[in-house]
Amino acid sequence: ACAGLLSKMAESLTEEEDQPQESAASASSNAVLYILEILPTIKEAQSQHGLRHGDYQRYRQYCSRRLRRIRKSLSFVHGSKHRFHQKRLTVDVINDSKFLLLPLMNAERAWAYAMQLRQQSNTESRKRFHMVRRLKKAAAHAVALRQLCEADICDARTKLEAQAYSAWMSGNLSFEQREWQAALDLFKEASTIYGKLASALPTEKSLYDQRVDEIVPNIRYCAYNIGDGSADIEDLMKLRMTAGDQDLLASKIDEVLASSRAQQAEKMKEIAWRGKTISVKNEKVRVFVLRTLESDQEIVRAETFAQKMELYDSLLMACKDAQQIVKEELKADADKSKKSHKNEAQMANMEFLLGYISFIRLSKTINRNQLMAESLKVRMESGESGQEKATKPDDLVRLYDILLQNVTDLSEIPQVQDDSELLQEVGAQNLAFRAHRAFFVAESYRYLKKWEEATALYDRVLTRVASALEQCRKSKGTVLQEALGRLLDVEKQARGRKCVTQASAILEMQELEEKMGAVTVDSSKPLLDRLDEYCEDPSLLTSKPSLVPFPPDFDPIPCKPLFFDLALNHVEFPSLEDRVEKKRSAGGITGFVKGLFWGSSSK
DSSP, X not given: OHHXXXXXXXXXXXXXXXXXXXXXXXXXXXXXXXXXOHHHHHHHHHHHTTGGGTOHHHHHHHHHHHHHHXXXXXXXXXXXXXXXXXXXXXXXXXXXXGGGHHHHHHHHHHHHHHXXXXXXXXXXXXXXXXXXXXXXXXXXHHHHHHHHHTSTTBOHHXXXXXXXXXXXXXXXXXXXXXXXXXXXXXHHHHHHHHHHHHHHOGGGHHHHHHHHHHHHHHHHHHHHHHTOSSOOXXXXXXXXXXXXXXHHHHHHHHHHHXXXXXXXXXXXXXXXXXXXXXXXXXXXXXXXXXXXXXXXXXHHHOOSHHHHHHHHHHHHHHHHHHHHHHHHHHHHHHTOSSOOHHHHHHHHHHHHHHHHHHHHXXXXXXXXXXXXXXXXXXXXXXXXXTTSOOOOHHHHHHHHHHHHHHHHHHHTSHHHHHOHHHHHHHHHHHHHHHHHHHHHHHHHHHHTTOHHHHHHHHHHHHHHHHHHHHHHHHOOOHHHHHHHHHHHHHHHHHHHHHHHHHHHHHHHHHHHHHHHHTOOOOXXXXXXXXXXXOOOOGGGGSSSOOOSOSSOOOOOOOOOOOOOOOSGGGOOOOOOGGGSOOOOOOOHHHHHHHHHHTOOOOO
């Protein structure tokens, strides 16, 4: 059926190329075929509405809004505000390609909700049952879309895309329900169809090839669970690195790896470190130790910097949890009032185990910081900054300060202090980091064009590299052997940069001398008038140097006018005596009585 649909689609595409223009009469006589590019439509919507950052809730809300807009534009709403009346989508109802978007958006909304519940099920186990129900609903909507497209209303490409989309969605449901054979068949069907579409549509080949690459890890995982011998545990670790944003596959692989480690942890009862063997009773601690042994291979398999950093972060979180478990057990043993000889021996083993876990944690932290330093070196040498700020030597200086602090903490572990060989390795590592730090401090001064300071610092780098190389050659550890190669590179770079710095300083001095030779100064001027101009004037050393102009020149200054009122003494002012009120003298008792009864007369 798939081959027949592909042949029909190829024939229709050929006919469209041969006859690009058709008459209106022939178009009206033929049946209308609706076209819906399912995979390009959903990929564009997912990239623009949240899935680029893994935000499934935002994408689910977008699907709900788009469903409402489509229903209103098609006048296909379920009843009115006051009454609900469900309308079923059938082939007879469809008169526009937008009708096919309804089951597609319903399936995408249910799938996005299931993926959101998948993220929440890590902390709430009951969310998984709700997630399975939403996946069933998504698969049902995808099957409904496939049935609509299988009618004679869609072109061949739409039928194939609907068939592949339905198979992929149903495969996700079977994958979550652990029906491995059914999931394998459905994923293979979807992969085959998408592969054929990629070959038939060269303009969108990359999109369909990407979909096939997403399905292949699911197929390999299903084959592993069926037990046909085509996959092993190492393949699962590789699949975990290529799972990417596929939350279903990543969670399943993590479950299998965790169960595998748990089975191996049951067999492991004790660990050996630095010539001493101790028993480990806690299961979580044993699982962590097994994960630590596998971590180096996982990091080597990781291809990108982000994947390696993610592995380091998850490993350090597990290390922190294991360290906390051992501390709690050690505290519980210490709180016992009566301590027997057996209990003291158990506490000694627990302290040794705590030191071992602390050593692992600091060692992995150092490896992580070294990986960051190497990435910053590459970015600084290539001059790539991207959207972030440009990398400077000061950034690496701060990072090596952190590394030096990590090495100091490592040397303070009691088990490391008791082991002279291990303490010597830690000391050599400290010297190596100091040499690297001094190199980047010199680089920062070189960027500032401080040639003398940079040259002195490069000499110090060479001194510290020599002492670090001497200590590393005495040790047989693999870590220090790797550090040996880095030190040789630093030594080579320091020698070259020192020569460049010295040459730059000489060139700068020559340019300065040329500039000073070109300077001409008028020695006839007094020194006070040419303080900003440097010149070797022999006349200044004589008994009568020309320091200031003497006698000083007169400078014109503006006059301040003085005003004198000369007419004031010759002005005669008019008399105002008749307007001045005169004071009356008291009139005795007669005047008082007269004023009391008849009032006083004023003139």
